[in-house]
Amino acid sequence: MRPVYAISGGVSKFAKSRPDKSFQALVKEAYDYAIDDLGLSFPVFTDNVDGSVASYFSDHFSRQLMAAILAQDYLGLCPKPSHRVEGGGATGGLCFQEAWKSIASGHMDVVVAYGFETMSHVETWKGNEFIALASDVSFDYPVGGFYSGYYAMMVTRHMKEFGTTVEQMAHVSVKNHLNAFHNPYAQKRNRYTIQDVRDATMVAWPLTRLDICVMSDGAAATVLASEEGIKKLEKAGAKIPLPLVKVTGIGRGTDAMRMSDRPHVDFDDFIQNYATQQEKDSQETMKYYQDLWNHGTRYPGVHSFRAGRTAGNMAYKHAAIHDPLTELDFIELHDAYTSSEIQTYEDLGLCRYGEGGPFAASGKAFLPNIEYGLDLADEPVCPVNPSGGLIACGHPVGATGLMQAVFAIWQLQGSIHKHFKDKTLQVKDARKGAIHSHAGTGTYVTVSILEKE
Amino acid sequence: MAKIPKKQLETLGGTIVHNLPFPLDTSPEALVWLKKMAPIQIEQPYSIVYLHSYAQDSPWFAGLSNKKILANKDPETGYTYATPRGHDMYTGDETDWIDITERKAAVHAFTVCHFGSEAFLEETPYVLVLVKFEGVNTLLLSRLMGIDPEQATLDWIGMELKPQFLRNSKIKPTDVYFIPA
Numbered sequence: 316m317r318p319v320y321a322i323s324g325g326v327s328k329f330a331k332s333r334p335d336k337s338f339q340a341l342v343k344e345a346y347d348y349a350i351d352d353l354g355l356s357f358p359v360f361t362d363n364v365d366g367s368v369a370s371y372f373s374d375h376f377s378r379q380l381m382a383a384i385l386a387q388d389y390l391g392l393c394p395k396p397s398h399r400v401e402g403g404g405a406t407g408g409l410c411f412q413e414a415w416k417s418i419a420s421g422h423m424d425v426v427v428a429y430g431f432e433t434m435s436h437v438e439t440w441k442g443n444e445f446i447a448l449a450s451d452v453s454f455d456y457p458v459g460g461f462y463s464g465y466y467a468m469m470v471t472r473h474m475k476e477f478g479t480t481v482e483q484m485a486h487v488s489v490k491n492h493l494n495a496f497h498n499p500y501a502q503k504r505n506r507y508t509i510q511d512v513r514d515a516t517m518v519a520w521p522l523t524r525l526d527i528c529v530m531s532d533g534a535a536a537t538v539l540a541s542e543e544g545i546k547k548l549e550k551a552g553a554k555i556p557l558p559l560v561k562v563t564g565i566g567r568g569t570d571a572m573r574m575s576d577r578p579h580v581d582f583d584d585f586i587q588n589y590a591t592q593q594e595k596d597s598q599e600t601m602k603y604y605q606d607l608w609n610h611g612t613r614y615p616g617v618h619s620f621r622a623g624r625t626a627g628n629m630a631y632k633h634a635a636i637h638d639p640l641t642e643l644d645f646i647e648l649h650d651a652y653t654s655s656e657i658q659t660y661e662d663l664g665l666c667r668y669g670e671g672g673p674f675a676a677s678g679k680a681f682l683p684n685i686e687y688g689l690d691l692a693d694e695p696v697c698p699v700n701p702s703g704g705l706i707a708c709g710h711p712v713g714a715t716g717l718m719q720a721v722f723a724i725w726q727l728q729g730s731i732h733k734h735f736k737d738k739t740l741q742v743k744d745a746r747k748g749a750i751h752s753h754a755g756t757g758t759y760v761t762v763s764i765l766e767k768e
Numbered sequence: 769m770a771k772i773p774k775k776q777l778e779t780l781g782g783t784i785v786h787n788l789p790f791p792l793d794t795s796p797e798a799l800v801w802l803k804k805m806a807p808i809q810i811e812q813p814y815s816i817v818y819l820h821s822y823a824q825d826s827p828w829f830a831g832l833s834n835k836k837i838l839a840n841k842d843p844e845t846g847y848t849y850a851t852p853r854g855h856d857m858y859t860g861d862e863t864d865w866i867d868i869t870e871r872k873a874a875v876h877a878f879t880v881c882h883f884g885s886e887a888f889l890e891e892t893p894y895v896l897v898l899v900k901f902e903g904v905n906t907l908l909l910s911r912l913m914g915i916d917p918e919q920a921t922l923d924w925i926g927m928e929l930k931p932q933f934l935r936n937s938k939i940k941p942t943d944v945y946f947i948p949a
Contacts, residue, residue, distance in 0.1 A: 334807040378814060444885035453822055454851050457940045458909050459896045460885040467879035468898055475877075475925045520880040520920040575851045575898055575907035617877055617898060617907070 316419040317541050319562045321765060322548075322555050324721030325349035326500050329533035329709040332435035338377060339389035341534040342431050345714075346390055349427070349536045349721075354554035357391070363551050364538075365423035366396040370410030370430030371713030372403060375445040377433055386429065396423075403449050404649060406430065407535070407716020408752020408761030414539045415562050415763070424544030428720075431534035432711035442530050449755045451573050463527055463652070465574065465756050467519035470654035473618040474521075479657060479672035481521045485512035486676045486689060487653035488525045488706060493687055495703025497739040500718075502531065503707045508688065512653075526653040531709030535717035537724065560727045564634030564749075564764030568625025570615070570757050577621070579613030589614060589624050591631070591664040593638055600667060607669060614668070620655075620757035623662030627762050630749070631664070634764040640665045640679070640697050643764075644745040645726055647719035649753035650704040659751060663762070665697060684739060701726070701740045716752035716761070723748045727767040822939075824854035827865055832943035835933040839868045839904055850901050850908040872902040873929040873946065880917045893917040899929060899946060914947035 325348025350360045369383035383399035414428035447460045495501035515523035615621040650656035657671035666674040678691025680699035702722040732738035791798045831838040840849045840863035842856035876898045895912040928949035
């Protein structure tokens with residue numbers, strides 16, 4: 316496969332509601348920014364882009380089937396090839412990887428991946444209903460019908476299994492909201508305390524409003540290119556932002572839609588099929604897991620995301636990463652819930668299964684130059700969601716995974732200051748980062764690794 | 769010969785317009801103002817009734833209507849699904865029906881929903897549980913009654929349960945719910 320570079324990106328302002336623009340115009344807001352960052356005009360970019368991939372989750376929110384072709388048309392990209400991808404909350408991550416495939420395969424040289432969601436067109440509770448239709452409509456939706464409830468069930472099991480606490484979850488909320496204070500694209504830019512998070516309105520026990528991301532309107536776009544594509548754009552007058560950012564790892568995983576169907580595998584199965592190489596190489600970790608299993612833990616059950624672990628392992632193998640905590644300089648991961656950020660620490664091998672709670676409160680996933688008002692025992696090692704993540708930026712589903720890609724590109728280019736007008740969130744000497752996109756209760760998960768050349 | 773209508777039928781209802789300002793002057797200079805105009809937002813009601821088939825899972829719903837909880841079991845391996853599944857995910861074989869109504873059941877995970885989808889808002893707070901049945905490999909999502917939703921505690925996990933059935937079956941998975949045993 317050919318090398319693929321993520322050369323530019325743009326993000327619209329995410330907001331609870333953007334009635335000022337149609338979804339097509341929202342996409343153009345992000346798309347124009349990405350083109351402008353390449354130093355190209357709209358017509359010249361149009362002449363040089365080979366095709367696109369479009370990302371949006373739900374036809375219900377816009378009440379518009381084939382919305383992607385309306386965006387393609389609005390961007391002036393017809394008759395170039397395109398297709399829409401959909402995989403719940405992971406739609407944006409899937410879109411990014413589909414664009415990568417088009418280039419890695421040699422099929423195209425310059426591809427734009429764009430995504431959007433306009434969730435404000437219905438009341439929040441109707442929106443919850445639409446999202447809950449991404450659960451089994453025969454067996455899950457009629458009983459629960461509420462995604463926050465599904466995630467809350469997963470975390471009660473995680474708490475029971477591993478001793479994870481609501482205060483540890485609240486650390487994630489405090490971190491992500493305060494990181495977002497320095498991100499002009501974010502919509503919830505606030506300083507909170509652990510107590511604020513716990514005192515917020517209870518949504519689904521034990522998750523409060525400050526543990527949960529908000530439905531939003533927004534769009535994002537990234538431009539990917541081969542070496543030949545970069546040359547082509549430069550010949551057309553582009554000034555590709557340097558250093559170049561290369562996509563070096565791609566991973567995906569899946570799991571059963573119905574949480575109830577997920578397996579509870581034994582120790583040998585877990586070690587053989589799911590343990591990271593780093594875990595397998597450590598006798599101490601093998602003993603740790605044996606002890607967990609001796610106490611009754613089974614995998615993944617409803618407390619862990621097998622799809623996330625599978626995607627991470629695949630991407631790490633592709634990118635030759637052995638110790639993600641020390642080899643990755645930052646991660647933008649899918650924190651639709653504080654609890655799922657903690658579960659994802661474990662899936663991505665930043666810590667062992669069962670240690671996500673203490674890891675969240677340790678300080679290792681925080682930024683070094685922000686005073687969070689928390690008593691953190693450890694120095695930052697690998698900042699997670701330096702942008703503020705979904706919890707603070709918002710979660711316009713089809714845009715979110717691409718938003719993560721854009722922020723990762725900017726981190727690796729060292730251009731956070733240029734785009735945010737604030738350098739606080741720039742991870743110093745960032746060389747390697749991961750983006751992680753996750754669909755409903757862990758059904759589809761993507762992990763992509765980006766590296767500075 | 770039928771009369772061909774010349775006039776569109778006028779009806780009451782539709783969009784209620786509170787205010788729709790527009791420039792009196794439509795010169796290009798005046799119309800520049802339109803780029804500063806706030807968006808018009810209208811209501812678009814949308815309602816649909818689906819004819820939904822429970823297909824191969826239909827016997828499970830018939831079971832609930834008759835106060836029985838059925839499960840599916842792989843005929844070779846014995847792997848058993850509390851939530852119906854016509855084919856086993858490991859062997860690919862068609863599963864058989866078994867009755868698990870009398871099996872011991874317990875809370876595997878739970879939450880109390882203080883909010884919900886529009887369809888369930890009036891039922892809040894309600895308790896969701898993933899139920900583990902003895903000798904069954906997978907779980908069942910259900911509702912838990914008979915406990916105070918304001919007193920949620922992790923101690924509920926592991927609590928033994930017994931099924932209750934709606935007297936008037938709605939042919940929905942909520943025809944069964946659980947209470948502490």
